[in-house]
Amino acid sequence: MTEPVDARVAVYIDFDNIVISRYDQVNGRGHFHRDKVRSFAPEGDRRPKADRSEEATKVEQATVDISAVLDYASSFGSIVISRAYADWSVPVNSSYRRQLMDRAVDLVQLFPAVASMKNGADIRLSIDVVEDLFRLDDLTHVVIVAGDSDYIPLAQRAKRLGRYVVGIGVAGSTSKHLAAACDEFADYDALLTMEEEEPRVIEAAVVAAAEEVVEAAAAKTPDKTAEKASARKRGPKRTDAATPDESPAAEPEPESASSVEPPTSRRAQQAAQQAASNLLVRALRLGHAKDDQEWLGSSNVKNQMLRMDPSFQESALGYKSFTDFVQSRGNLVELQEDGQVRRLRLRPSSPFVA
Incomplete structure (x- = not known):
């Protein structure tokens, strides 16, 4: 499918998948569950970096840059749907809420139903995508932010329905078969090269x-302060109707807010x-x-x-x-x-x- 001029983009983020994949990429495969960092809230640790725990340092180093993902998605057209699926009661996820809400992302709450803490995001996300595709004929692009092979049928169905499918995943945790099922696939690390050098x-x-x-x-703005100071030194202007003894007392003219810029x-x-x-x-x-x-x-x-x-x-x-x-x-x-x-x-x- 060729990209239309007036493109409308829907973004669906399996947030747990991305956070876990990024942490394991930075700290080693399987370390997210091994380090038990789900209950750690990065924004709650106000200590200097030198005094922070090893756990806090690991979580901070693996922070996901949501803006890099959404900026890339917006390059295909106007984002008309953006949803992130996760258990937002988990501190490591809730630390992203403000960042996501600032970019107008809908937060879909998924409570885990089994002891393994799996929240079923893949099923809920897939149902929402298919429903949106049938309900909204003007959607042209579907962006799936995840690397799980469970999303292969979803990508194939979206392509079959005539949509341009874009995948975004973390290197080392992305199924090569999912990448092949998309029209275009971007590595999260590649997106960071567009953002991380700026700071x-x-x-x-x-x-x-x-x-x-x-x-x-x-x-370009005239210095009104100097003009007013000069006028005060000269004193009030005399009129023909008033004598020196009858001249009213000169009242200082209040300086306007634009005269002196705070x-x-x-x-x-x-x-x-x-x-x-x-x-x-x-x-x-x-x-x-x-x-x-x-x-x-x-x-x-x-x-x-x-x-x-x-x-x-x-x-x-x-x-x-x-x-x-x-x-x-x-x-x-x-x-x-x-x-x-x-x-x-x-x-x-x-x-x-x-």
């Missing part, structure tokens, strides 16, 4: 870009500009990696940014157009204009280029 260079590149934007905006406002502006730069870079990295193209269409990049963060608005950041927004990030992004056609790419010298 190491964000202070040097994205923050610098944000500060330049805020400084440029401040330079530090918190400046920090908020820098944070907003930094987040926007980060979003732009993530969208470009994803586009370069997925399409293997040097230059990406400007409108395609903006659409990808909106799929990743629907709240993005260049006008709210002080720009008249998306092109103006991109041009302000010249140290990160290169813009190519050919008449009405505009293309973007990460600068070859940018630390974000893999």
Whole structure:
């Protein structure tokens, strides 16, 4: 099935499967159950890293980056369904709830019915997928985030119903037969290469870009504070109707909120500009990696940014157009204009280029 222009994506995550697979990948096969970490809540350990237990360190090192998964899924089209299946009463799972809810993922609660703690996510997930496919004719893509071979019949049925099936799994815990049953399969580690380098260079590149934007905006704003101080020194203007003795007492004019920008406002502006730069870079990295193209269409990049963060608005950041927004990030992004056609790419010298 060829990918349609107006694609609608449904994402289904066997969350226990991914968390366990990632932990075993980092710490050794079978260690998730051997280390008994289901009851450990990473966010509950507030001690410095040097003082944390070996258990806490292992769980932290095996943290799953949900944003990397959802960003990749959004590259196929608009995500209209996203569900994660797990026992959310388990502390190691519940620590992800805020991250998932921030990305508008529905949390499906599955209580284990047997002593082995197996929650039957594969059956519930498969039933939901088939029901959605028959109920919603406009679904074009099905993204299955799991590596279990139990999902092979589901992938085959979704393909038979004319949907483009994408699988995402953790290396070492993914059935090769499941990968073969999908139209496309992505390794979780490959998705991380699009995300994990950013924190190491964000202070040097994205923050610098944000500060330049805020400084440029401040330079365009007239210094009203100096003007008001000068006016107070000159005193009130005299009118013909009043004599020196009858002149009313000069009342100091209150300074407006925009006259002196509070530090918190400046920090908020820098944070907003930094987040926007980060979003732009993530969208470009994803586009370069997925399409293997040097230059990406400007409108395609903006659409990808909106799929990743629907709240993005260049006008709210002080720009008249998306092109103006991109041009302000010249140290990160290169813009190519050919008449009405505009293309973007990460600068070859940018630390974000893999």
